[in-house]
Amino acid sequence: MTELMKVSLTKEAPAAHWGKADVTFQNDLAAIHLQGGDELRQIQKAARKLRSQGITSLSLEGELWDLHSQWAFAQGFATAKSNSDIRWTGDEATQAELKNRLDSASFARQLINETPENLAPVKLAILAAHWLSEIGGEKVTYRIIEGAELLEEKWVGIHAVGRGSERPPAMLELDYNPLGDDAPVSVALVGKGITFDSGGYSIKASEGMLGMKCDMGGASTVTAALGLAMKQGLNKRVKLFLCCAENLISGHAYKLGDILTYKNGVSVEVVNTDAEGRLVLADGLQAASETGASLIIDAATLTGAALMAVGTNYNAIFSPKSEVLAMAQAKAAEVGERVWPLPLDPWHREMCPSAYADTANSRPMKGGGAGGASNAAGFLWHFVTPEANWLHMDLASAFADTSNSLWAAGGTTHGVLTIAALLQD
Structure with a gap:
């Protein structure tokens, strides 16, 4: 297992044995299942669930992440007690903007x-x-x-x-x-x-x-x-x-x-x-x-x-x-x-x-x-x-x-x- 949990976005429904779960796991990968509608809200909720399970460090991976979805995740993942460690994805401009947002929000x-x-x-x-x-x-x-x-x-x-x-x-x-x-x-x-x-x-x-x-x-x-x-x-x-x-x-x-x-x-x-x-x-x-x-x-x-x-x-x-x-x-x-x-x-x-x-x-x-x-x-x-x-x-x-x-x-x-x-x- 790698040091950081990987988190991806998918528009596929979870496997049947996961029922209606919006977050599923396989080894060191967590998948957030987008179900249409307000996807940013769904992502922020999923981030809260992951953080509530004690996860403090992770890496965002996959092609579906953009500036807004990554920021929504960061907002849900933040807590008052400790800083979180999120490894961003995307080009340099996106990652620079996310860093500026996080510095200011923090x-x-x-x-x-x-x-x-x-x-x-x-x-x-x-x-x-x-x-x-x-x-x-x-x-x-x-x-x-x-x-x-x-x-x-x-x-x-x-x-x-x-x-x-x-x-x-x-x-x-x-x-x-x-x-x-x-x-x-x-x-x-x-x-x-x-x-x-x-x-x-x-x-x-x-x-x-x-x-x-x-x-x-x-x-x-x-x-x-x-x-x-x-x-x-x-x-x-x-x-x-x-x-x-x-x-x-x-x-x-x-x-x-x-x-x-x-x-x-x-x-x-x-x-x-x-x-x-x-x-x-x-x-x-x-x-x-x-x-x-x-x-x-x-x-x-x-x-x-x-x-x-x-x-x-x-x-x-x-x-x-x-x-x-x-x-x-x-x-x-x-x-x-x-x-x-x-x-x-x-x-x-x-x-x-x-x-x-x-x-x-x-x-x-x-x-x-x-x-x-x-x-x-x-x-x-x-x-x-x-x-x-x-x-x-x-x-x-x-x-x-x-x-x-x-x-x-x-x-x-x-x-x-x-x-x-x-x-x-």
Whole structure:
């Protein structure tokens, strides 16, 4: 028997004694039997089955493997506990792209799966900046604004959400400029970087809080996407804004009934301290708008409502412009990821009313009430310049609380390829 198990794809039905099995074995060869329909999903499920049997190293062999099928297998084969060893197949370009994807996804997955104690807000900003600097070299510059400096620059949302923690909140401003001089910014990325979310005084139940190390999934997703696009030769100027904080309870924490007045003059009543993601993204979206970028993309593990609407196999997308949604759907389909648009109309901006401020950060009811994901997007719309093409991604599929037929428990990195493709467009 060889050192590595070999895995091939076949469109032949398994031998009768295997019944309806989708994976069969013969000596050191495992065959995945494709049955029509969504073959990438079948491959990812088969990879999960192989990994659950304790297999950690294997070689993909045969003519049916292509870029997308190999990546689907890698996604199903990954776990939070240990790195996997997959020997790719195909030409040099395919294997190079798979390596770039795996490097970027592994970086994002490591961040998402890290313990909250080991990933303070400033540390998240530093790790993201250092990783991108290693890829981009002199093309990357950045600064980190932390603690009281946030108030000095009027980033009131990040400061308010993070002030309850002993570890200061921070905003990472990073500039990738391969063009030099004063080139225009083509795309601005914004990521929610809540390194732990207790819910604040609107405290979560224990079972809902357990997985909240994932609440910086948006920050890790946009960072990994930019890194991947840079590895692929991205030749446009992109700015990245990570909005990093811990949402904790203390004598310094922000409270229900507080009113925040943002840099653009919009005042916000806090009616739910567990709707903190949109408060930090409001700062990031204003910063992104100030760059003059024609495309602004924000990503966040923002609402349970999106999860209820699209499930765990899709990321929800929102935009006031149908052409932006169509572009995102097309790019996701090209790279084998799944997105689904949810409603965002002008009246969604008014769905979180306040008697004391221009708007509230939610509605004072469980889950923010009906249409909560769209209402959250409507809130964010207050902070985006009208001229920009804006895409909001609510990452319902960025984290698996428990293992399932497609994903191991932990960060999935689903969404990284879509954003990287949008950057390359």
